[in-house]
Amino acid sequence: MVSKKTWRQKTALYGILIIWVIVCLFPLYNLIATTFSSDSSDLTRTFVPNDLANGIKKITSAFTDGNILKSTISTLGYTVFTIVGMVLICLLVSYEFTFYQFPLKKIFHGMILAAMMFPMVLYVIPLYRFVVQIGISDTIPGIAAPLMVSSLSVFILMQFMEDLPLSFVESARIDGAGHFSTFFRIIFPLMRNGIITTTVLMFLNVWGAYLWPSLVSGQRIVPMSFTIANLLSPNFYVDPRVKYAAMLLSAMPPMLIYMFFQRYVITGITMSGIKG
Amino acid sequence: MEHKADQHLARIPKYKLQQYCMCYLGLLPFFALFFTFIAVPLFQGIAMSLTDWSTKIRGGIHFTGLTNYLYLLTSGGTSSQRFLKSLLNLLVYVPITITIGLSLALILALVVNQFRGRTHSFFRSSFFVPTVLPLYLCAGIWQWYMNSTSGLVASNLASIGIGTGVTWNQSPGYAIAVCIIIDVWHATGFNFIILSAGIQNISPDYYEASEIDGATIWQQMRYITLPLIEPILFFVVTYGFISALQVYDIPRILTQNTNINAIGGPNQVMLFPVMEMVRNVYNGDKAGLGRACAEGVMLMLIIMSVTLFQFKRRKKKV
Numbered sequence: 001m002v003s004k005k006t007w008r009q010k011t012a013l014y015g016i017l018i019i020w021v022i023v024c025l026f027p028l029y030n031l032i033a034t035t036f037s038s039d040s041s042d043l044t045r046t047f048v049p050n051d052l053a054n055g056i057k058k059i060t061s062a063f064t065d066g067n068i069l070k071s072t073i074s075t076l077g078y079t080v081f082t083i084v085g086m087v088l089i090c091l092l093v094s095y096e097f098t099f100y101q102f103p104l105k106k107i108f109h110g111m112i113l114a115a116m117m118f119p120m121v122l123y124v125i126p127l128y129r130f131v132v133q134i135g136i137s138d139t140i141p142g143i144a145a146p147l148m149v150s151s152l153s154v155f156i157l158m159q160f161m162e163d164l165p166l167s168f169v170e171s172a173r174i175d176g177a178g179h180f181s182t183f184f185r186i187i188f189p190l191m192r193n194g195i196i197t198t199t200v201l202m203f204l205n206v207w208g209a210y211l212w213p214s215l216v217s218g219q220r221i222v223p224m225s226f227t228i229a230n231l232l233s234p235n236f237y238v239d240p241r242v243k244y245a246a247m248l249l250s251a252m253p254p255m256l257i258y259m260f261f262q263r264y265v266i267t268g269i270t271m272s273g274i275k276g
Numbered sequence: 277m278e279h280k281a282d283q284h285l286a287r288i289p290k291y292k293l294q295q296y297c298m299c300y301l302g303l304l305p306f307f308a309l310f311f312t313f314i315a316v317p318l319f320q321g322i323a324m325s326l327t328d329w330s331t332k333i334r335g336g337i338h339f340t341g342l343t344n345y346l347y348l349l350t351s352g353g354t355s356s357q358r359f360l361k362s363l364l365n366l367l368v369y370v371p372i373t374i375t376i377g378l379s380l381a382l383i384l385a386l387v388v389n390q391f392r393g394r395t396h397s398f399f400r401s402s403f404f405v406p407t408v409l410p411l412y413l414c415a416g417i418w419q420w421y422m423n424s425t426s427g428l429v430a431s432n433l434a435s436i437g438i439g440t441g442v443t444w445n446q447s448p449g450y451a452i453a454v455c456i457i458i459d460v461w462h463a464t465g466f467n468f469i470i471l472s473a474g475i476q477n478i479s480p481d482y483y484e485a486s487e488i489d490g491a492t493i494w495q496q497m498r499y500i501t502l503p504l505i506e507p508i509l510f511f512v513v514t515y516g517f518i519s520a521l522q523v524y525d526i527p528r529i530l531t532q533n534t535n536i537n538a539i540g541g542p543n544q545v546m547l548f549p550v551m552e553m554v555r556n557v558y559n560g561d562k563a564g565l566g567r568a569c570a571e572g573v574m575l576m577l578i579i580m581s582v583t584l585f586q587f588k589r590r591k592k593k594v
Contacts, residue, residue, distance in 0.1 A: 009493070013387050020384060021402045023461070027417045028405070030428070043426045089306040096302040103296065108303060115314055117583065121522045121550050122576045125557060125568045126317040126324060146313035149306065179298035208410030210525045211550070215557075225412045225525075232416055233532035240420075247416045251409055258408040262401060265408070266469060273470030273511055 028251070035059070035244045043240055058239070062246040066238070071227040072249070078213070078221065079206045082144040083199050090153040090198070091191065095183050097154075098161040099169050116151040120212060128215050137216045143223075147206055153198045156271050160194030161187070193264070200261045201268040204254050224250050325569035330562055344563060344570035355556060355567060361544040362552045369452050369548070370520045377460045378512060381467035386497055388468075389475045400472065407465030411458075411525040418458045419445070419530055445530050451545040458526050463519075467512050474508035475501060510590055517582050521575065524550040549575050 030047065036055030037046045049055065063069045096102070097109065120127075127146060128137075136142030164187070172182040213223035228250055230236075231243050258265055325344055327337045348359045388399045406414060421429040422444040434440040444450045482500045491499075502509075527546040531539050536558050540547030549571055556568035 013390055016387055017384070017399050021399065024402050024405050024465070027421065028409075031417065043420075044428050044431060089309065092302045093306045096299045100295070100299045102299040108307070111307075111310065111315075115310065117580070118314070118318060118576070119518065119522055119579070121524065121553070122572050122579070123314065123317040123321050125553065125565060125572060126320040127313060128557070129565065130313075130317060130320075145309060149309045149314055154306075179295070180302070183302070204408060204410075208412070210410075210412055210528070211554075215554070225410065228412045228416060229529045229532045232419055232529060233534070235534045243416070244420070247413055251413050254408050254410060255405075258405070266400070266404070269404075269466060269469045270473040273473065273508065273515075 031244050031248055035241055035248055037241070039241070054241070055245070058241040058245040059249065061239070061242050062249060066231060066242055066246045067222060067227050068224075068246050068249050071222045071224040072253075074217075074221045075207060075213075075224040076253070078140045078143045078223075079203060081140050082147045082206050083202050085144060086148040086150050086153055086202060087157075087195055087198055089148060090150060090157055091188070091195070092183065093154050094158040094161050095187055098158055098164075099166065112151045112154055115149065116155075120146070124211065124215065131216055138218060138220050140221065143213055143216055143221060147209070147212065150202065152272055153202060156198050156201070156268060157191070157194050159271055160191060160197070164190055196261065197264045197268040197271070200257055200264045201272075203257055204265070207254055321569045321572050324566055325573045327566050328563040329565040329569070330560075331557070331564060332560055332562070340563070340566070344567045345574070347563075348567060348570060348574075355552075355559075355561065358540070358544055358547060358555075359549065359552050359571060362540070362547040362549045365452060365544070365546070366521065366523070366548055369455060369523065370517065372452075373456045373459045373520055374513065374516045376456065377463050378467060378509075378516060380460065381464045381471055381512070382509075384464070384468050385471040385475055386501065389472060390493075400469070403468050404465040406461050407463065407469075409462070411462060412529050414458050414462045415526045415529040418454065418461070422454050422457075446542050446545060448543065448545045451527075451530075451541055454530065455523065455526050455546065459520070459523070463516070467516070470512055471505060471508060474505040478504050510586070514583060514586050517586070518579055521579050521582070522550055523548050524554075527551060528554075 033049045034041075034043065034046045035058055036049035036052055038051035038054050041050060093112070097105070131137045131142050131146070136145075168186055168190070169182055172186045177185065208225065210223075210225035210229070213221075214226040214229070217223055217226065228247060231238050231246055324337075326339060326341060328340050328343075329337050347353065348356050350356070384403060388396060388403075391399070418429075421427045424430050424434070424439075424441070424443050427444075430439065430444055434442075439450055442450050444454050478501065482504075483496055486496055486500060527541075527548055528539060528551050531541045531546050533539050536555050539555065540551055553568045553571045553575075556564045556571065561567070
């Protein structure tokens with residue numbers, strides 16, 4: 001947009017940006033370098049990996065002694081369960097809202113909006129007691145069910161759904177498709193991008209969630225956040241490189257998702273900003 | 277918020293009762309979970325804040341009126357002192373983290389949008405990396421960096437005279453600074469993406485026209501960009517307030533301890549209300565759960581009043 005910039009202005013601008021890029025990326029690189037360094041290297045100033053074998057040993061140790069393997073399985077378990085359920089129920093809601101008119105629609109819509117204004121911390125205590133009482137704490141459905149109700153997902157899916165022409169639904173109805181078969185056979189396949197965006201965004205959220213999963217689990221289900229928090233606590237001695245290896249491993253799933261689905265992540269965030 | 281749906285929906289014949297039933301059937305799974313896991317606990321929390329609900333008692337739950345609130349705000353008992361301290365910490369933490377975080381995000385968004393194409397997307401993807409990382413990981417990285425003996429950042433700061441000889445995680449003031457550093461590092465990417473999208477939506481015509489009139493880059497930012505992204509700025513501020521008020525993960529993980537009373541650091545230097553709420557669940561006090569609910573309700577009131585205040589101010593301006 002601005003074409004005439006002196007080289008001095010340009011250098012200053014690049015300077016600011018490059019400093020922040022370093023601030024953002026260097027810690028991760030530093031984490032990798034320190035994990036893959038020999039036990040005698042300084043923990044503060046190891047900027048080049050110098051002992052690959054030791055790093056692999058630490059990673060193995062993090063997987064087994066550090067409980068990362070179990071946490072990865074648990075966390076993936078409830079994350080996938082949450083997302084499958086959430087996408088399904090939120091898609092249904094946005095389908096009804098987008099294509100149909102029915103009494104009390106405004107009120108239902110208002111409730112979804114209201115849910116957005118009450119973050120989970122406000123009702124987490126009674127919710128926790130309730131989940132314990134009905135006996136589903138420390139199970140995958142127990143952790144997942146409350147997380148499935150996501151207003152943000154409904155709003156993001158609704159924005160994608162509104163791009164679909166109403167004629168798709170109308171012609172399906174004329175051809176005799178029922179209410180739900182229209183949904184599953186026409187709308188569902190067309191919502192590919194919306195579903196990917198929501199899935200990716202919610203994966204990052206649920207994978208990183210700490211308060212709720214750590215409240216309702218602990219024995220059978222071991223959330224990743226819970227494991228890392230315990231590794232970092234001063235009560236037990238853990239080899240620092242095992243700690244860093246564990247941290248690195250816990251970052252892998254979100255980082256991979258981000259690398260492969262970057263476009264969707266950015267779209268989703270932008271949408272949540274505009275709609276919210 | 278009016279969605280486009282309502283306009284074209286008029287074309288769908290609104291008659292059959294059967295049709296309505298189908299629609300309600302589609303809403304059922306979501307709203308069943310909504311009522312069970314959000315609405316009911318929310319109201320139960322408000323009701324239970326007026327009782328002596330606790331994990332221990334067998335004899336049932338008794339209505340105690342505003343006792344929990346009075347206890348927490350005025351009694352001077354342990355839980356009361358801790359709660360007031362956590363509110364005080366929040367009062368320091370929230371304004372600083374929002375001011376620093378948003379100014380940084382705004383500056384970065386303004387600067388990055390001076391570039392186009394590959395450069396633009398490279399910066400954008402890099403800035404977003406800390407936001408993708410889970411908060412517990414950000415806390416872990418910065419716990420390492422801010423360690424007074426082996427931390428890269430803390431030791432470098434110490435050598436230029438900032439926080440020399442201080443254990444950051446445990447000292448008054450410094451502990452909150454650590455939380456702010458981590459939050460800014462994590463959240464800037466998010467705010468940056470949203471602000472940046474807002475800036476990109478501005479029509480280039482404005483800039484071209486102003487360039488013909490001889491406006492400098494600074495004038496363009498001041499008189500074109502900033503006024504036009506005001507609604508987005510408003511969203512980012514509101515959202516920032518709501519999430520900063522419920523800060524939990526970072527301070528909790530930095531002061532993680534098997535002794536629940538030690539969470540929040542020595543002298544509660546890093547204690548925030550949500551952490552105190554969770555402590556009340558486990559500490560086995562008489563009326564512990566009731567107090568936790570009362571703290572939840574007070575936090576809810578704070579969040580709601582901040583949001584309402586911002587909406588009101590916005591309406592006045594328009």
